[in-house]
Amino acid sequence: MTRPHAPEPVSDDAIAVPPAGAVSGPARRGRPSKARSAGAGVTREAILDAAEDLFSKHGFYGVTIREVAREAGVDTALVHYYFGAKRALFDSVFLRRAEIWNNERADAINRYARDAGDAMTLEGLLEAFLRPPFQWSLKGGPGWKHYCALVAQTNANPTFGGETMARYFDPAIRRLLELVHEVLPGASDTDVYWAWHNLSGALTLTLGETGRLDRLSDGLCRSGDLESACDYMVRFASAGFRAVCAPRPDTAPTT
Amino acid sequence: MTRPHAPEPVSDDAIAVPPAGAVSGPARRGRPSKARSAGAGVTREAILDAAEDLFSKHGFYGVTIREVAREAGVDTALVHYYFGAKRALFDSVFLRRAEIWNNERADAINRYARDAGDAMTLEGLLEAFLRPPFQWSLKGGPGWKHYCALVAQTNANPTFGGETMARYFDPAIRRLLELVHEVLPGASDTDVYWAWHNLSGALTLTLGETGRLDRLSDGLCRSGDLESACDYMVRFASAGFRAVCAPRPDTAPTT
DNA sequence: GTCTATAAGATGATAGAC
DNA sequence: GTCTATCATCTTATAGAC
Numbered sequence: 001m002t003r004p005h006a007p008e009p010v011s012d013d014a015i016a017v018p019p020a021g022a023v024s025g026p027a028r029r030g031r032p033s034k035a036r037s038a039g040a041g042v043t044r045e046a047i048l049d050a051a052e053d054l055f056s057k058h059g060f061y062g063v064t065i066r067e068v069a070r071e072a073g074v075d076t077a078l079v080h081y082y083f084g085a086k087r088a089l090f091d092s093v094f095l096r097r098a099e100i101w102n103n104e105r106a107d108a109i110n111r112y113a114r115d116a117g118d119a120m121t122l123e124g125l126l127e128a129f130l131r132p133p134f135q136w137s138l139k140g141g142p143g144w145k146h147y148c149a150l151v152a153q154t155n156a157n158p159t160f161g162g163e164t165m166a167r168y169f170d171p172a173i174r175r176l177l178e179l180v181h182e183v184l185p186g187a188s189d190t191d192v193y194w195a196w197h198n199l200s201g202a203l204t205l206t207l208g209e210t211g212r213l214d215r216l217s218d219g220l221c222r223s224g225d226l227e228s229a230c231d232y233m234v235r236f237a238s239a240g241f242r243a244v245c246a247p248r249p250d251t252a253p254t255t
Numbered sequence: 256m257t258r259p260h261a262p263e264p265v266s267d268d269a270i271a272v273p274p275a276g277a278v279s280g281p282a283r284r285g286r287p288s289k290a291r292s293a294g295a296g297v298t299r300e301a302i303l304d305a306a307e308d309l310f311s312k313h314g315f316y317g318v319t320i321r322e323v324a325r326e327a328g329v330d331t332a333l334v335h336y337y338f339g340a341k342r343a344l345f346d347s348v349f350l351r352r353a354e355i356w357n358n359e360r361a362d363a364i365n366r367y368a369r370d371a372g373d374a375m376t377l378e379g380l381l382e383a384f385l386r387p388p389f390q391w392s393l394k395g396g397p398g399w400k401h402y403c404a405l406v407a408q409t410n411a412n413p414t415f416g417g418e419t420m421a422r423y424f425d426p427a428i429r430r431l432l433e434l435v436h437e438v439l440p441g442a443s444d445t446d447v448y449w450a451w452h453n454l455s456g457a458l459t460l461t462l463g464e465t466g467r468l469d470r471l472s473d474g475l476c477r478s479g480d481l482e483s484a485c486d487y488m489v490r491f492a493s494a495g496f497r498a499v500c501a502p503r504p505d506t507a508p509t510t
Numbered sequence: 511g512t513c514t515a516t517a518a519g520a521t522g523a524t525a526g527a528c
Numbered sequence: 529g530t531c532t533a534t535c536a537t538c539t540t541a542t543a544g545a546c
Contacts, residue, residue: 061313064521155467202452220445232453236499239499240492298511340540514545519538519540521538523536525534526533
């Protein structure tokens with residue numbers, strides 16, 4: 001048991017996630033003592049990048065260790081050397097960017113709330129929360145785009161990563177909903193949760209960039225046009241939140 | 256080549272889809288000439304039911320023919336006897352309920368538009384379009400619930416079934432958007448497509464019944480509560496459509 | 511139609527040389 | 529750290545008896 005993957009508790013407990021630069025920071029995981037030939041961290045990151053790409057497109061079962069190794073340009077055995085079992089590789093991919101993702105999201109809305117003060121609007125709040133993943137997908141390099149798709153896929157089918165997803169992603173979401181309550185004072189918890197659920201679905205489908213919209217609209221709208229997607233989503237969801245959280249008269253929309 | 260699956264063009268051309276009763280109608284596919292021992296159609300439907308269940312939970316690659324056979328209570332070879340390759344089995348599952356799904360959806364909105372006349376509302380229209388899948392998932396038996404999840408999964412990651420999805424599902428959606436244009440006269444095509452995209456994401460995540468909302472809300476809201484989900488979705492999306500399709504003043508929400 | 515038996519290949523994972 | 533070689537198992541799919 002001299003493998004580098006063994007000492008990392010990838011499975012279930014509290015996990016120390018590395019800073020993980022946008023593409024492949026020089027920061028390496030685990031104990032830095034062991035002698036490592038120049039490209040050790042590079043190889044590791046290359047495997048993660050390849051796995052991230054393939055998992056996001058074909059899912060856990062649709063990818064083989066051999067394919068990951070081939071796309072990373074390394075030998076099959078190296079994948080096991082670094083990550084052990086296939087499942088641990090998936091978890092490593094999922095966790096690599098999870099902390100930065102959620103820290104940035106939480107920071108963005110807290111910063112916005114602080115700066116806006118009493119002028120805080122629902123539109124501003126939602127945009128602050130939604131913009132980071134859109135920006136990463138657009139300008140963070142291919143790795144971030146793949147990761148966004150992977151998160152979307154995991155959110156839509158949490159067979160894998162569901163636990164991890166909840167543990168890492170829910171705190172920032174809860175903070176968002178707290179601030180939503182401040183902007184929509186009369187809203188009930190239930191209403192806000194269901195409104196978020198609708199927004200979450202829209203975000204999930206969008207980050208997946210499935211191309212379904214391209215076909216439906218015959219090329220008029222493109223799934224990859226994330227600038228438009230973000231803009232529309234903010235407007236759509238803001239109105240949705242307001243409608244759902246408004247005090248219900250009875251059932252007759254008199255106006 | 257005396258197999259029943261051979262003569263069916265499951266792959267890509269125009270496909271004649273059977274009526275497919277809610278659980279297992281006596282109607283059988285293909286030429287009815289061949290002598291069939293009492294339970295032939297039953298076996299076939301049992302295999303489809305098992306595959307539908309498993310595919311919806313684990314995806315195409317996450318399911319083996321052996322698992323399908325075991326859950327259906329038949330031998331592995333029988334699955335190949337009826338459906339040939341694994342991919343053809345998936346297509347058969349996906350197509351079994353596709354026509355009824357989309358016919359019912361199109362009928363529902365056309366019926367609503369006819370009955371409502373000038374009193375047609377966005378809420379009424381969207382509810383007419385959304386209700387069928389919710390009803391099936393709730394009261395159509397386990398098969399329909401699995402199918403709804405399968406459609407949701409395929410919509411979110413069209414690696415498999417994307418072509419089929421577009422061919423079968425888009426016409427009804429286009430009809431819906433036509434009627435939306437009647438209710439929101441000034442709306443541009445682009446706006447309506449993007450608005451639909453947001454609603455489509457919400458619907459996809461909801462039909463998947465992932466349980467994510469249950470955890471986030473600590474049990475306050477349940478993914479399986481489709482009555483509430485449908486109600487919230489109609490209100491959320493109606494407001495979203497209006498906001499996105501309204502003529503944009505400039506950028507300042509003066510009110 | 512349904513079963514047994516089996517072909518032919520892919521898969522996750524490991525041992526051990528260098 | 530990286531490679532070669534290999535195992536044991538599982539996979540899809542088919543042939544042929546009944």
